[in-house]
Structure formats: structure tokens, C-alpha cells
Amino acid sequence: MNLPDVDYGIYQKLIASATITTLVGGAVTPRIYNLQAPIQSALPYIVFYHNAGGFDNLTPRGEYTFDYRVECVADSRQVCYTVANACATHLHNNDIPLTGYSNYSTKIGQVYSFIENDNGKQYWRKGFDIKIRYSIE
Amino acid sequence: MATNASNRYTGELLHISFKGVVLQADFRSVSVTESTDTVDVSAGASRARTYIRTLNAAEITIEYLEQLTTAGSAIRTALALNADGTLIYAPEGTAVGKPRYSCIAMVTGVDRTYPYDDIVSVSVNLLRDGAWIAHYEQLASVF
Numbered sequence: 001m002n003l004p005d006v007d008y009g010i011y012q013k014l015i016a017s018a019t020i021t022t023l024v025g026g027a028v029t030p031r032i033y034n035l036q037a038p039i040q041s042a043l044p045y046i047v048f049y050h051n052a053g054g055f056d057n058l059t060p061r062g063e064y065t066f067d068y069r070v071e072c073v074a075d076s077r078q079v080c081y082t083v084a085n086a087c088a089t090h091l092h093n094n095d096i097p098l099t100g101y102s103n104y105s106t107k108i109g110q111v112y113s114f115i116e117n118d119n120g121k122q123y124w125r126k127g128f129d130i131k132i133r134y135s136i137e
Numbered sequence: 138m139a140t141n142a143s144n145r146y147t148g149e150l151l152h153i154s155f156k157g158v159v160l161q162a163d164f165r166s167v168s169v170t171e172s173t174d175t176v177d178v179s180a181g182a183s184r185a186r187t188y189i190r191t192l193n194a195a196e197i198t199i200e201y202l203e204q205l206t207t208a209g210s211a212i213r214t215a216l217a218l219n220a221d222g223t224l225i226y227a228p229e230g231t232a233v234g235k236p237r238y239s240c241i242a243m244v245t246g247v248d249r250t251y252p253y254d255d256i257v258s259v260s261v262n263l264l265r266d267g268a269w270i271a272h273y274e275q276l277a278s279v280f
Binding site for chain 2: 058059060061063104105107133135
């Protein structure tokens, strides 16, 4: 049984949205990163990563539940909210395709906000946890 | 892998079919309850109750995760309420020499749950109709 490449699926899903890519650098080089943004990346950007979850072992067919965290970082509260909201709208209750798997549920759970101060600059962060469930086709 | 050095095992290798429709890809559990009715024949100076056996029965419950109609219609039809057919199950798989169980069974109950934020599951109750056709412990049935 393979490990589904959900990182790839989420990235493909996010870059497929012109609304999102327009907010984070454009369709050619969108600032959407897995796990960590490059050092001194321009703002705003999106980081997503596998937070928890994996094999459900419910039936011999094989089911998975992945909890991902999607986080938006910006230098203003308003931009941070706009990017996070675009991601939420694009992902919640929508299909995140992966070849060989059926995505039968995608739902946001916790939503959070916080702010960091570094070298006299504010970094606004807003994100959410999203539960993505697959079964093998 | 379903066994280890202790020879304990899980239901991982279970094969099950009803009316020729193979069910094992989506099952979560199968339980089989066998019972025997008795008649109390205590009488006279008996100081302890004694019984004779009369009729035996078996009830089977299959819990499985339902698929959309595009892929799951065959299972839905096979396990519909009042359906009759041949039930075959094999807890250790169908390799030669493994235990085999089989009987005619009738579907007497279907319990579906549609949770808003969770997976749709079904519990189906069947009654054995007549005697076992195959049974490892009682008839030494194997594949």
C-alpha cells in the first residue's frame, strides 16, 4: 500500500486557483510552499504541511485521513485574511484529486490567527486545519 | 500478514460473498452468532435442571462501508432487505486447506447511517436458513 502524495495534491489544487495565485505572486511563480517558505520570501505567501493522520485501517480497501495545516503569512491583517479566506473557500468541501484515490471528504476544522514581530516588522499569520480523507479506488 | 508466532490473527484475510457478490474489500466486521434452543426436561425428583437440545440457529451481522451507487450497486442489491442467497465466508482466506463456512441466508435487517461529517456505514443482519452447508468445526469443511 502506497503513501498517497497529498502534498502534491494540495499544491496542484492551490495553484489551480487564479484567485489564489494572483494574491501570492502570480501563476508562474506562486509563493505557495510545502513545509517551509524560502528565507526572506516576499509576502504574502502560503505554507501548507502534513500535521497529523495517515492510515485509517478501516477496511481491506484502505482509507486515509490526513490533517493538513494551511497557513498564510502577510505584512497586514487584511491581506493575511484575504489570502487565508481564498484558500479556505477553494479547499473546504472540494475535491483534492490524487490518481488512484477517491477524496470523499475535505473539511476545515480549527481556524487560528497570530502575529509575530521580528526586527520591528509585523508578520500576520492566519490558517486552518483541514481534514482530507481518501479511499483507494 | 495476518498471523505471527503466537498464531493469533486478525480479520485481514477474511473472504466473504453473498449471492455471488464479493464483499470483503469494504467490510469492517463480520460477526457470527450460533445458538441452540433447549427444552427443560427436569421432572420428578430432579435436583438440578436438565435439558435436551432442539433447534439450532445462526445469525450473521456484516458491517461495511458503503460506496456510491456508481461502484456499490451490486453490493446494495445483494444485501437488500429480504434478499436470499448463499453466504460463503472464510476467515483465513481461500487457500487450500483453510476453513470454509457456507449456508443459505436471508437478509432480515439493514441499518444505514449517514453522518454529516463521517463515512457512510451499513450494518446488515442475516439469518441462516436451514443447516450449514459448510462449517469448519462442525463439518470439517475446508477449501
